[in-house]
Amino acid sequence: xxxxxxxxxxxxxxxxxxxxxxxxxxxxxxxxxxxxxxxxxxxxxxxxxxxxxxxxxxxxxxxxxxxxxxxxxxxxxxxxxxxxxxxxxxxxxxxxxxxxxxxxxxxxxxxxxxxxxxxxxxxxxxxxxxxxxxxxxxxxxxxxxxxxxxxxxxxxxxxxxxxxxxxxxxxxxxxxxxxxxxxxxxxxxxxxxxxxxxxxxxxxxxxxxxxxxxxxxxxxxxxxxxxxxxxxxxxxxxxxxxxxxxxxxxxxxxxxxxxxxxxxxxxxxxxxxxxxxxxxxxxxxxxxxxxxxxxxxxxxxxxxxxxxxxxxxxxxxxxxxxxxxxxxxxxxxxxxxxxxxxxxxxxxxxxxxxxxxxxxxxxxxxxxxxxxxxxxxxxxxxxxxxxxxxxxxxxxxxxxxxxxxxxxxxxxxxxxxxxxxxxxxxxxxxxxxxxxxxxxxxxxxxxxxxxxxxxxxxxxxxxxxxxxxxxxxxxxxxxxxxxxxxxxxxxxxxxx
Numbered sequence: 001x002x003x004x005x006x007x008x009x010x011x012x013x014x015x016x017x018x019x020x021x022x023x024x025x026x027x028x029x030x031x032x033x034x035x036x037x038x039x040x041x042x043x044x045x046x047x048x049x050x051x052x053x054x055x056x057x058x059x060x061x062x063x064x065x066x067x068x069x070x071x072x073x074x075x076x077x078x079x080x081x082x083x084x085x086x087x088x089x090x091x092x093x094x095x096x097x098x099x100x101x102x103x104x105x106x107x108x109x110x111x112x113x114x115x116x117x118x119x120x121x122x123x124x125x126x127x128x129x130x131x132x133x134x135x136x137x138x139x140x141x142x143x144x145x146x147x148x149x150x151x152x153x154x155x156x157x158x159x160x161x162x163x164x165x166x167x168x169x170x171x172x173x174x175x176x177x178x179x180x181x182x183x184x185x186x187x188x189x190x191x192x193x194x195x196x197x198x199x200x201x202x203x204x205x206x207x208x209x210x211x212x213x214x215x216x217x218x219x220x221x222x223x224x225x226x227x228x229x230x231x232x233x234x235x236x237x238x239x240x241x242x243x244x245x246x247x248x249x250x251x252x253x254x255x256x257x258x259x260x261x262x263x264x265x266x267x268x269x270x271x272x273x274x275x276x277x278x279x280x281x282x283x284x285x286x287x288x289x290x291x292x293x294x295x296x297x298x299x300x301x302x303x304x305x306x307x308x309x310x311x312x313x314x315x316x317x318x319x320x321x322x323x324x325x326x327x328x329x330x331x332x333x334x335x336x337x338x339x340x341x342x343x344x345x346x347x348x349x350x351x352x353x354x355x356x357x358x359x360x361x362x363x364x365x366x367x368x369x370x371x372x373x374x375x376x377x378x379x380x381x382x383x384x385x386x387x388x389x390x391x392x393x394x395x396x397x398x399x400x401x402x403x404x405x406x407x408x409x410x411x412x413x414x415x416x417x418x419x420x421x422x423x424x425x426x427x428x429x430x431x432x433x434x435x436x437x438x439x440x441x442x443x444x445x446x447x448x449x450x451x452x453x454x455x456x457x458x459x460x461x462x463x464x465x466x467x468x469x470x471x472x473x474x475x476x477x478x479x480x481x482x483x484x485x486x487x488x489x490x491x492x493x494x495x496x
Contacts, residue, residue: 412447
């Protein structure tokens with residue numbers, strides 16, 4: 001049942017984010033190309049045009065000036081409320097339908113949605129060279145931590161269209177044009193959509209900054225079981241597991257507190273012939289998703305090698321939880337991270353075990369050991385030089401973090417937006433792997449913010465029916481063994 005409390009929310013004057021790079025990120029205003037990337041079965045496109053940007057800004061003004069916003073119970077099982085727009089100038093509903101949804105006497109507001117969806121369709125067809133059928137639109141206002149669950153989008157209008165046009169039917173693809181608009185997001189925060197990648201098990205934050213808007217398109221083909229058969233979708237949902245991200249801190253030094261702001265998410269959905277999506281792929285500029293090459297070593301354990309010079313090796317068991325900190329010395333905090341150091345001999349069994357993994361037995365006195373604890377929010381950078389490591393080093397990293405059951409380990413991130421790629425990559429780093437990275441690559445990595453949504457398991461979220469439990473606070477805990485490169489050889493280092 002919808003609450004009778006209504007709130008009036010004001011949008012600030014819209015100012016677009018100015019990218020520090022010479023070329024705007026894909027999907028931002030000023031970006032002239034169409035880009036594409038694959039995440040599982042989902043193909044994503046990033047595009048923007050001046051007309052599209054102006055339309056988004058006008059829609060933001062309509063949300064502010066012509067709509068009221070009510071607090072409602074979340075549609076999915078989660079212990080929070082949602083803010084939902086009501087397109088009306090009269091807050092009192094005429095009556096409630098059989099499902100308990102209000103019906104408003106003022107129908108003028110509905111035209112806001114209808115007209116906007118038609119314009120998105122027209123501009124998408126003009127920019128992308130496609131034709132869209134079965135048009136629908138959904139809008140949500142993401143405020144602070146109201147978005148805390150993964151989902152797969154439900155597309156009832158599209159399913160009904162396919163049912164009515166089942167024989168004969170061309171190959172169709174679900175099409176979602178998603179526009180994300182800043183709405184009073186605090187300074188130094190980011191928002192966007194987090195996507196779980198089934199191939200790499202990594203997560204990707206398709207993000208945008210405060211005072212910025214972006215557009216990306218999700219597409220996924222229907223499932224055809226045989227010739228002349230109607231298409232099927234996986235139940236009442238399609239597209240990869242994903243979740244909107246409420247505004248979160250970008251920098252560990254700029255924590256804004258719990259009230260980080262809000263943003264608008266507008267999805268215009270439809271159906272497009274798959275042949276037109278294929279033609280669009282061929283015209284687009286492909287963005288490389290850095291997925292690891294996976295091989296098994298002589299011991300039968302997997303090794304993961306990334307193009308970014310990041311490597312992981314599985315170990316037979318997790319020996320790292322027995323590392324002792326009782327004789328560690330605390331160094332100065334670095335970018336919101338507590339840094340400790342200890343002598344290798346204080347944890348000789350674990351350190352020697354890790355060194356043996358890479359054929360480095362006998363070099364115990366040449367290595368240095370650090371312990372990193374991150375408790376706060378925002379991305380934290382710990383350059384090797386700040387650890388007092390001068391020269392070339394290889395870092396062997398152990399993850400001793402503890403997370404509740406059904407959460408994933410993503411303690412380390414790579415912000416690829418600095419390289420013109422529109423996402424931040426979160427590496428899947430469970431406790432039964434060792435991470436290996438050289439000092440140059442490590443300086444580009446960061447420790448991940450302690451925000452629950454970044455660590456949830458998308459598949460578990462989608463299939464659970466009970467409400468989310470209260471998330472217990474945790475902290476990232478990494479042990480770092482620094483090995484001078486002058487004792488390494490190409491034969492000793494895996495992934496080299």
